[in-house]
Amino acid sequence: MILKDTFYKINSLKFEDNVLEAAISIDAKHPIYEGHFPGNPVTPGVVQLELVKEILGTHFNKNIKLRSLTTSKFLAVLNPVNTPEATFKMTVAEQEDQSLKVAGQLSNSEGVCLKFSGIYE
Numbered sequence: 001m002i003l004k005d006t007f008y009k010i011n012s013l014k015f016e017d018n019v020l021e022a023a024i025s026i027d028a029k030h031p032i033y034e035g036h037f038p039g040n041p042v043t044p045g046v047v048q049l050e051l052v053k054e055i056l057g058t059h060f061n062k063n064i065k066l067r068s069l070t071t072s073k074f075l076a077v078l079n080p081v082n083t084p085e086a087t088f089k090m091t092v093a094e095q096e097d098q099s100l101k102v103a104g105q106l107s108n109s110e111g112v113c114l115k116f117s118g119i120y121e
Contacts, residue, residue, distance in 0.1 A: 028080035043078035
């Protein structure tokens with residue numbers, strides 16, 4: 001399932017010195033929130049990790065797969081009603097086998113929601 005342009009929109013995307021930054025807006029009325037949770041939307045962790053993959057794919061203009069997730073820490077609730085704007089900041093290093101070693105975080109105006117690292121291909 002592609003979430004870009006339905007669940008979220010990319011407001012800005014820049015890549016400099018191996019750091020990829022993406023500012024996004026999340027649609028609090030998306031059907032995902034009908035079950036997670038009505039009246040108090042919480043962005044599921046698996047959706048947050050999908051956003052990482054899609055943003056990498058948008059920047060590199062190719063389909064990206066997660067090979068392995070080294071760490072993922074969900075530190076705060078990502079509620080799009082309270083804070084519809086969020087920012088990803090990731091360090092991206094291309095490996096010899098053409099995979100991408102990625103480490104970063106997702107944050108909003110209330111603080112860091114997710115810290116993660118993994119290998120993508």
